[in-house]
Amino acid sequence: PRYWLIVPAAGSGQRMKADCPKQYLRLDHQYILDITLSRLLDHADFSGCVVAIRADDPWWPETAASSDPRIDSCAGGAERADSVLSALEVLASRADDDDWVLVHDAARPCLHPNDLERLLTQLHDHPVGGLLATPVADTLKRVASDSNQVETTIDRRHLWRALTPQMFRFGALRQALEAAIASDYPVTDEASAMEYAGNVPCIVEGRPDNIKITVPADLALAGFILSRL
Ligand code: C5P
Numbered sequence: 001p002r003y004w005l006i007v008p009a010a011g012s013g014q015r016m017k018a019d020c021p022k023q024y025l026r027l028d029h030q031y032i033l034d035i036t037l038s039r040l041l042d043h044a045d046f047s048g049c050v051v052a053i054r055a056d057d058p059w060w061p062e063t064a065a066s067s068d069p070r071i072d073s074c075a076g077g078a079e080r081a082d083s084v085l086s087a088l089e090v091l092a093s094r095a096d097d098d099d100w101v102l103v104h105d106a107a108r109p110c111l112h113p114n115d116l117e118r119l120l121t122q123l124h125d126h127p128v129g130g131l132l133a134t135p136v137a138d139t140l141k142r143v144a145s146d147s148n149q150v151e152t153t154i155d156r157r158h159l160w161r162a163l164t165p166q167m168f169r170f171g172a173l174r175q176a177l178e179a180a181i182a183s184d185y186p187v188t189d190e191a192s193a194m195e196y197a198g199n200v201p202c203i204v205e206g207r208p209d210n211i212k213i214t215v216p217a218d219l220a221l222a223g224f225i226l227s228r229l
Helices: 032-041 080-091 113-123 170-182 190-196 217-228
Strands: 003-009 048-053 071-075 100-103 129-135 140-143 150-154 160-169 202-205
Touching: 003 032, 003 080, 032 048, 032 113, 048 080, 071 080, 080 100, 080 170, 100 170, 113 129, 113 160, 113 202, 129 190, 160 170, 160 190, 170 190
Parallel strands: 003 048, 003 100, 048 071, 129 202
Antiparallel strands: 100 160, 129 160, 140 150
């Protein structure tokens, strides 16, 4: 099977409270989106790459990625799952159902090449695919809605934080996303759509510093992590 890459970058990043979406913030004069893409494209062989961007996105043409012949773009959708499905449609005429698709957040520029390598190697023969994830370090409380009353403490020995890349077979991922979107199932990553469709994704342990830039302090943290990778 071949490998395809999808980078959803059509979010508005409101939690970041910046003048532009987080994938267009800069570290060392480089857009986060460009850093993220080069960390993937420089370390693995993809048959094609599609970045999903917002239709009215004025920053995309300023990126190095927009003039990279290896990279195509498409219009993203209202939710992340819609953006990923749009990108899958762009690849549909070229990809086979058994090919692998890696989906990686635009806002995760700190992917370590060893994690990418481990994901590709460990899932190579897997029927479904899976995702990078890292064990939860904090103690987690379930709290009754609309109150500050703790209901219970959740046993964290069974809990992992889902990271990206997430890697699934092209045909199965497309079907799973279509089904989840059609029934309004809340999809926050590809694995949840795959689970909803009855598949069992496999966890590949990744580094906890593969952070998603979400709040302002994450940008400085990402700069620090990248300086040490
Ligand atoms: O909002 P969140 O941090 O979960 O977004 C994860 C990734 O999905 C980001 O790279 C964001 O740009 C992308 N996204 C998208 N289309 C949306 C919402 C988010 O491509 N409608």
